Amino acid sequence: MDEESLIRAAQAGDADAFERLVRMHDHNVLRLATNLLRGEEEAHDVYQEAFLRVYRNLGAFRFDCSFQTWLYRIVSNLCIDHLRRKRVRRTEPARLETEEGSVDRLEAFPDQRADSDPERSLLSQEVRTTVERALGGLTQRERLVFELRHYQGMRLKEIGEALDASEEAAKNCLFRATRKLRAELGGLL
Numbered sequence: 001m002d003e004e005s006l007i008r009a010a011q012a013g014d015a016d017a018f019e020r021l022v023r024m025h026d027h028n029v030l031r032l033a034t035n036l037l038r039g040e041e042e043a044h045d046v047y048q049e050a051f052l053r054v055y056r057n058l059g060a061f062r063f064d065c066s067f068q069t070w071l072y073r074i075v076s077n078l079c080i081d082h083l084r085r086k087r088v089r090r091t092e093p094a095r096l097e098t099e100e101g102s103v104d105r106l107e108a109f110p111d112q113r114a115d116s117d118p119e120r121s122l123l124s125q126e127v128r129t130t131v132e133r134a135l136g137g138l139t140q141r142e143r144l145v146f147e148l149r150h151y152q153g154m155r156l157k158e159i160g161e162a163l164d165a166s167e168e169a170a171k172n173c174l175f176r177a178t179r180k181l182r183a184e185l186g187g188l189l
Helices: 003-011 017-037 038-058 069-090 118-136 139-152 156-162 167-185
Strands: 095-099 101-104
Touching: 003 017, 003 038, 017 038, 017 118, 017 139, 038 069, 069 139, 069 156, 101 167, 118 167, 139 156, 139 167
Parallel strands: none
Antiparallel strands: 095 101
16 A cells, blocks of 8 residues: 555554554654754654644644654654753753762763773763754754754655645755854864
8 A cells, every 4th residue: 555545544444554554754753853853762752742633633634735844743742842842841960979979860871882981972972962062052943843854854845744844945944954054074074
């Protein structure tokens, strides 16, 4: 069955068709949520909520855009809402005081790969920190557009549709994001 047939069958109540739709998109949805939220537990929550909303609202899907665009719009909105709520909540400090002294929570989870060597791990951590800091300097919308374009491979027209904006607005947002990242990551490029 092609995607449109699956959607129509799921709209008619076919649970098996809905499950196949979920399987077609689940990895990309989870990857998008993980990239945007930077936390697996939070990403899984958004993943579940996204497919729950798709299930509840699938009858309203009218094929005005692609199913993927509609799904990414739901995931993007959920991620943005989650980030807004998270920003409002009191953030926990990165350092934790213990009996042994002060511990950095971010360094509490060492690299467990068998092939890791200390020098490579240090360099990877430095690059990861620099990239995270650069991505953190983007607005939510810039980061979302950047993620959708470069990590999900969506075209600018699809991104515009997913964000309920024009293709030109998505293009301008991507341009701003790329310019900021180049300025911040100039030494790595």
